[in-house]
Amino acid sequence: MKMCDMFQTADWKTEKHVPAIECDDAVAADAFFPVTVSLGKEIAHPNTTEHHIRWIRCYFKPEGDKFSYEVGSFEFTAHGECAKGPNEGPVYTNHTVTxxxxxxxxxxxxxxxxCNIHGLWESSKAVALK
Incomplete structure (x- = not known):
């Protein structure tokens, strides 16, 4: 089995597990630009002890390059866990990163x-230069 066979994908507008990548379609070369990645943008994803997003990872694959480059790895570790019981904790993280x-x-x-229940998901977005 290949790693790519483990990932699911769909349109983020109809599937709450697919990362939505938001940034300009074209950016200036060698100038910083913001990127926001979130889940549940159109359909809310649960954020409970029992069902939550654990992490988002982002990569960039330059056009014509053989290799991809990791941009960032973001973990979400608070989902209402507590000694009192599930969803009784005082802290929740949200599965959005900029x-x-x-x-x-x-x-x-x-x-x-x-997703701790539904596994691995992915999406992509082309970015051009101005």
């Missing part, structure tokens, strides 16, 4: 996520 990066060539941003 970061900045700069690129020298056009390429594709890829985001992956992990």
């Amino acid at each position: 970061f900045q990066l700069k690129i020298k060539t056009p390429g594709v941003l890829v985001a992956s996520s992990f």
